[in-house]
Amino acid sequence: MILKKIVEQGTIEEKLIHSNIFTLIYAISIITIIMLTYQYIAIKDATLQEIRTQTDIIRDSASAAVAFQDQKAAQEVLLALKSTHDILEAYLILPNHEVLTYYLAEGSTEKKYFALFDPTQHENESISLSTIHITRPIMLRADVVGTIYLVGSLYGFYTKLGWYIASTIFATLMALFLGRLLAVHISKSITEPLSHLISTTKRITTDNDYSTDLTLQESHDEVGDLSMAFKEMMSQIKKRDLSLQQLAYYDRVTNLPNRHYFEERISQAIDNAKKYGTSCYLMMIDLDDFKIVNDTLGHAMGDLLLHRVGQRLMHTLRNSDATFRIGGDEFAMIVESIPDDKSIQHIAQKVINAISEPLMLDKNTVKVGASIGISHYPLYANNKKELISTADKAMYAAKSKGKNSFEMYTPLAV
Amino acid sequence: MKRLLTLLIFLTSVHINLLKASDALPEYTLKAAYLYNFALLTDWPSQKQDTEQFNVCLYAKESLGPAFDALQNKHISHKPIKIHYLSATSQAQTCHLIFIPKIRQGGIEKILRQVTHLPILLVSDDEEFSAAHIQILHNHDKLIFTIDTKLLEEIGLNLSSRLLNLAKEIKR
Numbered sequence: 206m207i208l209k210k211i212v213e214q215g216t217i218e219e220k221l222i223h224s225n226i227f228t229l230i231y232a233i234s235i236i237t238i239i240m241l242t243y244q245y246i247a248i249k250d251a252t253l254q255e256i257r258t259q260t261d262i263i264r265d266s267a268s269a270a271v272a273f274q275d276q277k278a279a280q281e282v283l284l285a286l287k288s289t290h291d292i293l294e295a296y297l298i299l300p301n302h303e304v305l306t307y308y309l310a311e312g313s314t315e316k317k318y319f320a321l322f323d324p325t326q327h328e329n330e331s332i333s334l335s336t337i338h339i340t341r342p343i344m345l346r347a348d349v350v351g352t353i354y355l356v357g358s359l360y361g362f363y364t365k366l367g368w369y370i371a372s373t374i375f376a377t378l379m380a381l382f383l384g385r386l387l388a389v390h391i392s393k394s395i396t397e398p399l400s401h402l403i404s405t406t407k408r409i410t411t412d413n414d415y416s417t418d419l420t421l422q423e424s425h426d427e428v429g430d431l432s433m434a435f436k437e438m439m440s441q442i443k444k445r446d447l448s449l450q451q452l453a454y455y456d457r458v459t460n461l462p463n464r465h466y467f468e469e470r471i472s473q474a475i476d477n478a479k480k481y482g483t484s485c486y487l488m489m490i491d492l493d494d495f496k497i498v499n500d501t502l503g504h505a506m507g508d509l510l511l512h513r514v515g516q517r518l519m520h521t522l523r524n525s526d527a528t529f530r531i532g533g534d535e536f537a538m539i540v541e542s543i544p545d546d547k548s549i550q551h552i553a554q555k556v557i558n559a560i561s562e563p564l565m566l567d568k569n570t571v572k573v574g575a576s577i578g579i580s581h582y583p584l585y586a587n588n589k590k591e592l593i594s595t596a597d598k599a600m601y602a603a604k605s606k607g608k609n610s611f612e613m614y615t616p617l618a619v
Numbered sequence: 620m621k622r623l624l625t626l627l628i629f630l631t632s633v634h635i636n637l638l639k640a641s642d643a644l645p646e647y648t649l650k651a652a653y654l655y656n657f658a659l660l661t662d663w664p665s666q667k668q669d670t671e672q673f674n675v676c677l678y679a680k681e682s683l684g685p686a687f688d689a690l691q692n693k694h695i696s697h698k699p700i701k702i703h704y705l706s707a708t709s710q711a712q713t714c715h716l717i718f719i720p721k722i723r724q725g726g727i728e729k730i731l732r733q734v735t736h737l738p739i740l741l742v743s744d745d746e747e748f749s750a751a752h753i754q755i756l757h758n759h760d761k762l763i764f765t766i767d768t769k770l771l772e773e774i775g776l777n778l779s780s781r782l783l784n785l786a787k788e789i790k791r
Contacts, residue, residue, distance in 0.1 A: 266781070269781035269782055269785050270784075348659070
């Protein structure tokens with residue numbers, strides 16, 4: 206019942222503490238029972254043996270006195286019993302059943318136990334709850350010259366046993382107390398890495414940040430293994446996150462950031478410009494004659510062309526993050542921290558030059574061009590949407606003007 | 620166990636008989652028991668242990684006999700007790716113990732000359748007899764005894780300390 210409760214309820218730490226204490230109690234109980242039983246037997250034996258030895262000593266010392274029926278000498282021998290507390294009464298009895306002399310413990314005035322003496326028995330021993338009755342023949346060399354009848358008290362035995370039980374209980378309680386302290390300490394040291402792992406996991410879940418660096422405590426047990434496995438799992442998730450990000454934000458044909466990324470970056474660029482009072486340009490680039498290439502050489506060649514164009518665009522701008530493929534043959538560039546229109550026009554020209562350079566696509570020389578529309582935040586647009594639409598308008602204006610040209614957006618130009 | 624008990628009862632009854640020998644002088648019956656106890660509590664030297672019997676010699680007439688009859692059934696150092704009656708001219712060297720009663724016949728000097736320096740225990744109930752190693756005396760209605768350790772030492776006899784403890788007087 207208790208075992209079930211221990212196993213089913215509470216945290217692992219509590220379970221560990223409880224199971225440790227339970228084991229401790231179990232072990233101590235067994236030891237205590239064995240020790241108490243052993244002590245009971247040993248102390249009882251020792252007490253009885255002591256009384257028997259007393260009897261034998263008295264018997265031997267009194268033998269000559271009994272043989273000569275010297276009452277005074279016999280009395281002197283019995284007086285030696287005064288120094289012991291275990292002897293209640295002692296009688297030296299002559300062969301004719303006459304009592305030569307007797308001894309009563311201090312404070313006692315009546316022969317309480319003499320009625321229990323059986324004169325027909327020369328050698329006898331009986332133990333009651335509180336006394337031991339010993340009858341022994343008194344020998345002089347090989348002759349029986351009388352009988353000693355001695356009554357010993359077991360009070361000493363009970364006192365010793367009581368002390369032993371008390372000290373055992375005290376020792377048991379001490380052991381349990383220290384054992385509990387130790388159990389708590391051990392359990393903590395086992396569960397602490399686990400708690401740490403749990404709190405780390407919780408933090409990662411609530412923050413939704415799988416790139417968190419794990420600082421896990423080193424331990425060489427199952428918890429250590431779990432931590433390592435968790436760490437490994439986290440790095441796998443991190444990797445998968447990266448590849449998902451790659452899929453979500455990058456175009457597979459050109460390896461350039463896609464429209465999705467473009468939308469985020471343009472918002473960010475506008476936010477930065479707003480925040481720091483700077484500005485940014487947006488260039489919309491549309492390939493001329495791409496449809497012809499696609500139709501005559503096939504989609505594979507079309508894709509290859511887009512890839513090559515992407516590479517050229519990337520080389521034109523130092524910042525690779527700023528060039529995007531946003532549609533079939535449409536590209537875009539975000540250019541920040543440029544002082545004036547002249548610089549952006551210079552870049553636009555460089556882009557046109559780069560793209561209009563003839564390309565070798567599987568033994569076919571292909572030539573495409575580019576029409577570029579440029580807008581500016583905050584000059585021509587108040588927000589992202591306006592910035593894109595004005596740049597688009599400028600791009601269409603450039604296209605209608607003729608291929609391989611760029612156009613700055615101006616409210617007048619449209 | 621049963622045999623041991625039988626033996627014990629037998630031995631006890633012997634002792635009772637010793638102390639209560641009815642048809643003898645009660646005084647001498649008690650003295651006979653004393654002699655037996657003295658013999659028991661004496662460490663006999665090896666020269667006295669080579670004999671087949673334990674010789675208790677009485678320097679008295681055989682009329683004293685019945686009091687000592689019970690002794691005949693007993694043993695000292697595994698040897699049966701043999702009672703001898705000495706006269707003034709008897710040989711006494713083989714005795715272990717010589718009892719010289721107050722009521723005696725003739726002079727003891729000749730016997731004494733024989734046993735001087737021999738480990739033979741001399742017991743007497745005659746307070747005038749100073750050569751005795753142990754003297755049994757009357758004190759009111761009780762028997763007491765004195766021991767002369769000086770004389771015992773000279774002949775090389777040792778008495779048990781238990782016996783010495785019981786002596787009323789020890790002459791050194």
